[in-house]
Amino acid sequence: MTITPVKPAEARRLIEAGAKLVDIREPDEHAREHIPGAANVPVGALDGLDTGDCAVVFHCRSGARTDANASRLAAAAEGPCYMLEGGIEAWRRAGLDVALDRRQPLELMRQVQLVAGGLALLGVVLGFLVNSGFFALSGFVGAGLMVAGATGWCGMARLLKLMPWNRRMAATLA
Structure with missing residues (x-):
């Protein structure tokens, strides 16, 4: 299975249509800032990912980590698989909601x-x-x-x- 890059607006449309959003960053990164509704499944824990046959949109901070692990992510998903181009940074720049908890320490x-x-x-x-x-x-x-x-x-x-x-x-x- 391959992973298809999508821009933030397309990712949002997929999520609204029922795709699962998965943040592959580490828990400390996710705790400080995340896209609301994203499940946090770090790359090292992908074996426990259960997506069923629904579409999955993977993201990281900038897109580099997602891109570097594209084949592993695609193998972990059972249905259509997408990656958010530019990660959460692009999502934020597109004006989409991001939950930021400044009480959490820096990554x-x-x-x-x-x-x-x-x-x-x-x-x-x-x-x-x-x-x-x-x-x-x-x-x-x-x-x-x-x-x-x-x-x-x-x-x-x-x-x-x-x-x-x-x-x-x-x-x-x-």
Whole structure:
């Protein structure tokens, strides 16, 4: 089965006609912002997806994740299969409803990006202003990002998951 790209207006028409909308992002991303009525089924949990023979519209944030997993998504759907071009970002730009819960923390990967960038910048500034040994902080952060990219394991993400604001979010998702 193939997956057909659709623009937001067409996706909305399909959903109104009975298609199931499936958000393939991670639960922390979905909790912060989602299209109302979308079921959250991350790519890693597609085996549990039950669509029956109804049409399915898959989406992610920008469309890149959906496109990268198109064959896997098409295989998981039992009926006609579509992907929202441009993801939730295109949906929002088209003026369609998006539920945003600012009480939820930023997505974990955005938190990692902010902390890693801040620590790298801090290491450079302190290296120039205080002691050149602080450059090692930037090197350590860079090495951690390289390990995360090469292995898929991110120590900073694991540490950030333990922070109180992220534990609260996990409790609301359970």
